[in-house]
Amino acid sequence: MMSVRDCVKALGLALLLCSGAASAKTATQVEPNTQVPVGNRHYAATGFPDRIVASPAQDAARGFGVAWRTDGTVTSPVLEWVVGGDSPDVGKVTRVTATTTALTTELGASNHHRADVTGLAPDTLYLWRVQGNGTWSAWNQLRTAGTADKPLTLLYFGDTQNKNLSHVSRVLRAGIKAAPTATLSLFAGDLVSGGDGQDDSEWGEWFAAAGWLPQETMVAPAIGNHEYFEEFEDTPQERRVLGKHWPVTFALPRNGVDAASTSTYWFDHQGVRIVVLDGTSALDLGTAKAQAQWLDKVLTDNTQRWTIVLLHQPFYSPREGRENAELRDVLLPVVRRHDVDLVLQGHDHTYGRRGEGSDATPQYVVTVAGPKQYRLSDEARATMAPVGEDTQLFQVLTIDPQQLRYEARTVTGRLYDGFELTRAADGSKRKTELTEGRIAPRDCARTETLKGRADRCWE
Structure with missing residues (x-):
């Protein structure tokens, strides 16, 4: 029979083991999307700008x-x-x-x-x-942007969306450190997740994560599906509605197509014409044809040496089960006809790059900055190179009249992908892969997420 002292010791050991188990369990719980508790007013507006x-x-x-x-x-x-x-x-x-x-x-x-x-x-x-x-x-x-003959450095980020302050902030800081002379930052949409009753706090954390970047560079974002919300969800009247933050959060050029006037625009920046499309509106709100006609006009009138198209949903999806057929059927022919140099995209929370056969351009890129990570489809592995999972990335582009250099780097600064486009005197373009120092493609080692989802790597 155990003594009282032995019982106390056993009970203490049991409590210690239980406490350790609880701590271990806590360490693997899903991190909340924002670092402020529900109902907290940390990001409420004040008289300070x-x-x-x-x-x-x-x-x-x-x-x-x-x-x-x-x-x-x-x-x-x-x-x-x-x-x-x-x-x-x-x-x-x-x-x-x-x-x-x-x-x-x-x-x-x-x-x-x-x-x-x-x-x-x-x-x-x-x-x-x-x-x-x-x-x-x-x-x-x-x-301000220089003349077209001056070299340009810009940053490009895929979806930030989740856990902006805790995880995305270091990606944005890494980008600024890698490209301190950048004067422009492009974002491929889904800056926040939204739809959780904490949208304003999410935007507050996006700005907290971005630090000085939105004031020291010009920020040009594409709109993502998470900048919209579902009205009358799960009813016959369900429809996609533009979120109320988007039109007031950025001071974007007012030159878009009438059918998507607050979410499409274009601008010229130091020898580059950048055209921003709204994939969600094209797919869900029937504006694909109107955007295609507008895009055709904007590119027909283009006098810049290089052209970039930025949108959220990709023409070629690297994620299993996603097909953006209307984008490919209606908008992609315009991109091909005008020989766009780069198409920068997000949405699928993986990395993948592909071209059009042996042609140097267009080059299509899908990337992700945030911690939400999906898995690649078999088709992506067969048609894109390089590809990647479980990796937060930023991209640095350096552009002059004769050359466009693209580098995708991991959050720790390692080169993940790179190429150069070189323009000849006759206007033709040649692509050269940058392989020196490039790390091997990364795959997700997890069988499922902390929530038990096998179709993702991280929530």
Whole structure:
């Protein structure tokens, strides 16, 4: 028979084992999408300006737009700008009065402001700041696009979407460190997940994760399906509706197709024409033909040496069971006809690149920045190279009149994919693979996610 002391020791050991088991279980639980508890108002608007983001004007050498947020006490703020100098005495500023749109979310009321800065000089560093309620943002500095003969460096990120502050932040920081001279950042959509009653907190964490990137580079995002939401879900009236954050969060060029006016646009940036499409609207809202006609006109009028098309859903999907047939049937012929150089995409949370047979262009890329990771289809493994799973990536593009260099790097900075497009005097293009230092393609080693899903690698 056990003594009282032995019973106490046994009970203590049992409690210790149970505690260890509980800790182990906690360590493998699914991480929440945001780091603020439900109902927490950490990201509620105040009189201080926040969510400050610059985006290119149609001619990024001559201007840019800025969007920011405050609480409802700020109704007609201004943006101040001046040519950048070395003294803290910035000199005489130019003021631009913003337009304001009210928005109500789970965190309460807020005002979103937009100011368009015009009449600037190419390849010039400008200081600018935005106003709140008796307050100002920091002085930010941003360089306008140079002339077409100047080299350009830009960053490209796939879907961020989930766990932006905890996981995506290091990808964005790695991109900035790898390309400190970048003046432009492209995002392939699904910046946030949405639809969970915490949309405003998710946008707050996206901006927290991005840090200075939205003020020190011009940000040009494509819209993803998660920037929409399902109205009347699971009823015969179910339909896709544009989320209320998208139109007020970015100050994008207003030159898109009428059928998707807030989510399609184009701009010229240092010898490159970049056209942004709305794949969700094309697939779910019947705007594919209208977008194709608009795209055809924008590319027909193109005078730039290089062309990039940015959209969320890929023409060739690397994920099992996804086929975006209407994009391929309606929009892809326009891309081919105009010999677009790069098509940058997201949506499928894997990595994959392919071309069109032996032609150098177009090159189609799907990539992912966030921690949500899918699995590749057998078709992708047979038609794309390289491919990848279970890998967070950022991309650096360096472009001059004769050459476009593309590098995809892992979050730790390792080269995952790379190639160069070289333009000959007759306009023809040659592709050269960059293989030196490239790591081997990565596969997911997990059989299922923490939620038991075999079709994904990470939630």
